[in-house]
Amino acid sequence: MPAKRGEIEQGVGSEGVIIRDEMVYLSPTGGTLRLVAPEKSRARTDTTIAQVVPGETQRRTEDNTGVRLVPEKPGVVSFTVDGLERILTPSSWVDFDAKKVSELVSNPVSVKSGMQVETGRTLFRVIDNYRVYVLVFPEPGITPSVSRVLTEGRKCTLRFDSVPGRLCSAKIVSRVDSTRDDPKPSALLLELTDYPHELYYLRHVHAKIITGTQRGIIIPKQALVKGKDGYLVYIPANLGVDSKPVTVIAGDESQVMCEGLREGQRVVVNPYVVHEAGITVWR
Incomplete structure (x- = not known):
């Protein structure tokens, strides 16, 4: 390669862990839920996000009968909640370390238009996207x-x-x-x-x-061979390979940046094959 x-x-x-400034809204009464605002839409304080139509009038969902739900603050609407909205807040983060965060369980649940809801049921959240x-x-x-x-x-x-x-x-x-x-x-x-x-x-x-x-010359990380005095790579040459010392100056999970190679110079990506197959190493 x-x-x-x-x-x-x-x-x-x-x-x-992601922490959002978001407000969760509960159903003020039981009845049929009708979603008005689209998911991920931005709502103002006068925007009707959802409507709960009491049981006795649940068939009349096309008129204005029912309880209109509007946000206290503007933001982005989502009808999916995971139960951590009131636990993880911009002011509560100081109470959490890595262990406590790893133990938090996110359980996303969504509501749909037409479903029956009871009083106190979580319906949606409004996210301050700033x-x-x-x-x-x-x-x-x-x-x-x-x-x-x-x-x-x-x-x-x-x-x-x-x-x-x-x-x-x-x-x-x-x-x-x-x-x-x-x-x-x-x-x-x-x-x-x-x-x-x-x-x-x-x-x-x-x-x-x-x-x-x-920025520099990059090769796959697995092409490196650990030698006595540092790293080297194998370069195909004369039915065998040459060993060439390199200096690693940066790297990530899959590749490394080296000094000592030219752009386009071929290296053996799987150096263990050289020894398993008995390929000659010239130097």
């Missing part, structure tokens, strides 16, 4: 230089595994350090400044906080 020129994102992996947060717990091993970058007020870029092909910008609102003697972030509260609609529904997430981008 030829080495190619490309880029590798450097950053910090983290497990996290206040969406993610509480992240960075993986261990953060270098001091990266730790100094992850400070309150700094802007950063996130990549969510569950939202492929999309970068999200954010601002670090708050930081909790591991200990006073080990000032590395154990938790970060990030306020998203732009985000895809998937975050209206996601709860538990894995995110990478991107701290920089390296």
